[in-house]
Amino acid sequence: MRGYVIKRVAQAIGVLWAAYTVSFLVLDFLPGDPVSAMAGAGADTGQVDPAQLAALRHQYGFDKPILVQYADYLGKAVRGDFGDAVSTGRPVTSTLADALPQTLQLTGAALLLAVLLGGGLAVLATYTSQRWLRQLLLSLPPLGVSVPTFWTGLLLVETFSFRLHWFPAFGNDGIRGLVLPAVTLAIPTGAQVAQVLAKSLLTALDQAYVETARAKGAGRWRVHLRHALRNASLPALTVVGLLVGQLIAGSVVVETVFSRDGLGRVTAAAVTAQDIPLVQGVVVFGALIFVVTNLVVDLVYPLLDPRIVVASGRKAGLA
Amino acid sequence: MTAHPDIRPTRWAALAALLTTSVLLTACGSGAGGSDGGSGRAASGGTLTFAVGSDAGCVDPQQVGSNDTIYSVRQVVDSLTDQDPKTGKIVPWLAKSWEVSSDATTFTFHLRSGVTFSDGSELTARVVKDNFDAVPKLGALGTLAEGYLSGVKSTTVVDPLTVKVTFQQPNAQFLQATSTHSLGIESSASAKRTPQQKCSQGVVGSGPFTLKSYVQNQTITLARRTGYDWGSSLWSKKGEAYLDKLVFKVVPEAGVRAGSLQSGQVNAISSVGKANEAALKGGQVTLARRANPGAVFNLALNNSRPVLKDVKVRQAIQYAVNRQEIADAVFPTGTRPATSILARTTPDYENLGTDLAFDAVKAKSLLDAAGWKTGSDGIREKDGTKLSLTVKWFANSATNQPALELIQQQLKAVGIDIVLKELQISQIASVQQSGDFDGLWGNLTRADPDILRTLYSTKLANAYRLPTSPLDTALTRQAATTDTAKRKELAGQAQHLIVRNAYVIPVVELQTQLGVSKKVHNLDFDASSRIQLHDTWVG
Numbered sequence: 001m002r003g004y005v006i007k008r009v010a011q012a013i014g015v016l017w018a019a020y021t022v023s024f025l026v027l028d029f030l031p032g033d034p035v036s037a038m039a040g041a042g043a044d045t046g047q048v049d050p051a052q053l054a055a056l057r058h059q060y061g062f063d064k065p066i067l068v069q070y071a072d073y074l075g076k077a078v079r080g081d082f083g084d085a086v087s088t089g090r091p092v093t094s095t096l097a098d099a100l101p102q103t104l105q106l107t108g109a110a111l112l113l114a115v116l117l118g119g120g121l122a123v124l125a126t127y128t129s130q131r132w133l134r135q136l137l138l139s140l141p142p143l144g145v146s147v148p149t150f151w152t153g154l155l156l157v158e159t160f161s162f163r164l165h166w167f168p169a170f171g172n173d174g175i176r177g178l179v180l181p182a183v184t185l186a187i188p189t190g191a192q193v194a195q196v197l198a199k200s201l202l203t204a205l206d207q208a209y210v211e212t213a214r215a216k217g218a219g220r221w222r223v224h225l226r227h228a229l230r231n232a233s234l235p236a237l238t239v240v241g242l243l244v245g246q247l248i249a250g251s252v253v254v255e256t257v258f259s260r261d262g263l264g265r266v267t268a269a270a271v272t273a274q275d276i277p278l279v280q281g282v283v284v285f286g287a288l289i290f291v292v293t294n295l296v297v298d299l300v301y302p303l304l305d306p307r308i309v310v311a312s313g314r315k316a317g318l319a
Numbered sequence: 320m321t322a323h324p325d326i327r328p329t330r331w332a333a334l335a336a337l338l339t340t341s342v343l344l345t346a347c348g349s350g351a352g353g354s355d356g357g358s359g360r361a362a363s364g365g366t367l368t369f370a371v372g373s374d375a376g377c378v379d380p381q382q383v384g385s386n387d388t389i390y391s392v393r394q395v396v397d398s399l400t401d402q403d404p405k406t407g408k409i410v411p412w413l414a415k416s417w418e419v420s421s422d423a424t425t426f427t428f429h430l431r432s433g434v435t436f437s438d439g440s441e442l443t444a445r446v447v448k449d450n451f452d453a454v455p456k457l458g459a460l461g462t463l464a465e466g467y468l469s470g471v472k473s474t475t476v477v478d479p480l481t482v483k484v485t486f487q488q489p490n491a492q493f494l495q496a497t498s499t500h501s502l503g504i505e506s507s508a509s510a511k512r513t514p515q516q517k518c519s520q521g522v523v524g525s526g527p528f529t530l531k532s533y534v535q536n537q538t539i540t541l542a543r544r545t546g547y548d549w550g551s552s553l554w555s556k557k558g559e560a561y562l563d564k565l566v567f568k569v570v571p572e573a574g575v576r577a578g579s580l581q582s583g584q585v586n587a588i589s590s591v592g593k594a595n596e597a598a599l600k601g602g603q604v605t606l607a608r609r610a611n612p613g614a615v616f617n618l619a620l621n622n623s624r625p626v627l628k629d630v631k632v633r634q635a636i637q638y639a640v641n642r643q644e645i646a647d648a649v650f651p652t653g654t655r656p657a658t659s660i661l662a663r664t665t666p667d668y669e670n671l672g673t674d675l676a677f678d679a680v681k682a683k684s685l686l687d688a689a690g691w692k693t694g695s696d697g698i699r700e701k702d703g704t705k706l707s708l709t710v711k712w713f714a715n716s717a718t719n720q721p722a723l724e725l726i727q728q729q730l731k732a733v734g735i736d737i738v739l740k741e742l743q744i745s746q747i748a749s750v751q752q753s754g755d756f757d758g759l760w761g762n763l764t765r766a767d768p769d770i771l772r773t774l775y776s777t778k779l780a781n782a783y784r785l786p787t788s789p790l791d792t793a794l795t796r797q798a799a800t801t802d803t804a805k806r807k808e809l810a811g812q813a814q815h816l817i818v819r820n821a822y823v824i825p826v827v828e829l830q831t832q833l834g835v836s837k838k839v840h841n842l843d844f845d846a847s848s849r850i851q852l853h854d855t856w857v858g
Contacts, residue, residue: 032745039459047780048748052459088376089515162578169579170570259570261537
């Protein structure tokens with residue numbers, strides 16, 4: 001088990017470094033730079049003195065050779081210092097720390113809804129003996145996956161905020177403000193959970209052990225939930241690990257539509273401003289969340305299915 | 320000389336508009352009464368919630384150039400002077416009077432006494448000096464403010480309430496500049512902070528409101544300054560502002576802003592584009608409109624290109640553009656076609672509408688006369704070269720692309736091929752510097768004709784590579800005269816020369832359009848088409 005974890009952590013560090021480096025290169029290849037983005041902001045086609053831009057570039061160290069900049073940034077990043085955001089002058093780490101709780105609330109609520117709704121739908125669709133109901137339920141997930149998030153978001157705002165006045169249209173105020181964005185984000189996520197879980201439930205229900213359970217006199221619900229679901233949930237769990245990444249990406253759109261503060265908004269603003277330190281911080285942070293989630297998912301597998309051996313050591317597999 | 324990042328193009332804007340329109344029209348169809356929801360009598364108190372589209376990431380008036388942020392931070396600082404939006408005249412505010420030397424190099428301001436900043440410190444000549452000494456150091460972080468003070472020799476304290484600003488060369492625009500938010504006066508302690516500190520923590524001003532809190536990308540909250548008693552001479556209410564509190568919410572989606580206003584979740588919104596107008600019609604909302612002063616949206620030509628050195632070609636482009644069609648199809652209702660290089664709200668604007676009339680026949684004959692013959696594909700050519708121009712533009716306004724696509728069609732009709740190329744706004748400096756364009760699309764807001772010198776004098780940056788000409792003389796002389804009649808005449812000359820020579824092609828005026836609930840009264844535009852909220856009340 002220990003060897004396995006060490007190997008996975010080493011892999012994770014590799015992923016983080018790759019994400020850091022690739023995003024740095026992409027930002028460098030983009031035309032323009034954070035300093036001219038800052039000077040040009042708002043002054044649509046005004047004239048900016050090139051000498052002043054050069055002075056500002058020097059002040060921020062953007063005039064150094066790209067490899068030196070990369071080494072500087074990386075050296076500090078390793079020590080947890082991502083520098084200050086160019087566009088605001090605030091430290092990147094505190095900018096992210098401020099935004100994180102909002103996004104965690106949003107993605108957490110969305111994930112919970114997604115698993116409950118998506119899981120519930122899959123179980124119901126596979127349990128029902130009504131052919132038409134099963135067809136209907138199974139046709140919902142493809143719809144949920146294909147409808148664009150911003151469209152669902154705007155539709156929900158129109159209906160439940162502008163017309164019915166049940167929820168606010170923007171902002172981070174409490175649970176009421178969380179409902180619409182969380183539902184918006186949960187729809188495509190829940191749909192994917194439902195698709196995968198329904199498929200694997202149907203497969204599991206064809207397995208011999210299900211026959212055995214039935215022969216032993218287990219009730220339909222018991223067979224469905226206790227025997228089939230437990231085995232069928234493994235692929236769904238893998239998907240959930242991947243979905244965490246999608247949720248974070250989805251928060252860019254959802255937080256913009258609902259004017260919510262959070263990592264998504266920070267990301268959108270940072271990319272627009274070509275704010276290299278801030279974008280780098282977001283990328284590393286996002287990669288970190290993704291890596292950790294997937295590590296956790298991998299470690300949970302054996303708890304669900306004792307046949308899965310995660311470790312290099314034989315003993316650990318039985319743990 | 321700022322701009323309007325206003326109507327940022329978003330992928331969702333069109334869809335949002337569609338949804339808002341369809342749903343709200345049915346939802347609010349019965350609510351339209353056009354009645355003034357208010358009691359009709361001005362009353363103190365209350366909160367104004369204003370949804371803006373963006374956050375500049377900075378709450379220092381001396382540094383921000385984006386309308387959405389100027390709306391709020393403007394209320395925190397007072398300026399030495401104010402500018403009458405109706406006449407363009409400069410009137411007293413923190414300075415009760417002033418003298419300008421006849422060569423427009425020395426400006427002496429006599430300050431009002433008894434003015435205090437919200438940190439308790441008093442307004443003195445020293446404070447003004449601290450501000451004007453700090454502004455040039457902002458450099459590229461505060462291009463507007465820094466530009467107004469460029470060429471400053473010294474700011475000296477004559478006596479506790481008299482301050483003298485001296486420039487190396489004549490600088491008539493400076494008087495108007497003292498009325499802008501960019502040269503709003505901050506307390507000494509505030510002026511001495513670093514630009515980054517001022518951005519994130521805000522500034523201490525003497526304005527009718529103080530900054531209570533700033534949550535990036537989210538909210539800017541202002542509270543009424545108690546004891547405020549030194550308002551601009553233009554304001555109708557004496558003493559403190561009416562409103563207790565101003566809350567500026569950042570709502571990036573245009574459709575969500577419109578719906579929030581219509582459903583009463585906010586009292587006013589910024590940047591109402593054409594797409595959202597229908598949704599707001601007929602409800603408890605008025606649309607407030609004013610053309611931005613300064614250089615109108617124009618196609619600035621690169622006058623050093625061989626093809627564009629021929630005045631006939633430039634004039635042909637000028638005649639081939641159907642401005643009315645563009646204003647009607649793309650821009651918010653009420654937007655006017657350009658009738659000069661300056662918008663009609665700019666002081667010393669001169670109506671040259673007849674020179675800018677659409678005349679495709681004339682455009683074609685000018686091109687014929689210049690030797691450009693129509694080729695087999697409809698595009699003109701001369702000596703084997705196609706008449707094809709690359710126009711670069713920035714995605715800083717949602718109207719840019721549709722306006723340019725229409726111009727592209729209009730020019731094609733007379734045999735000119737236009738290739739459109741979109742750039743990031745961060746590339747603006749390098750494009751202007753390198754001259755790597757045939758045409759560049761843009762506008763520049765400034766309520767003073769000196770904007771023409773900034774843009775077109777060959778003695779300054781000269782991004783559009785104009786040749787030296789009598790235009791230079793007119794521009795230099797208008798900057799050196801304090802005689803208003805004389806300055807008007809010279810500014811008029813400059814506009815004539817620019818339009819007749821078609822160095823740049825004026826197209827349409829930029830119009831600021833706000834959506835305001837009928838409960839809100841006296842939400843007025845200032846001379847730069849931004850807002851003052853001292854006189855505003857809710858009822």
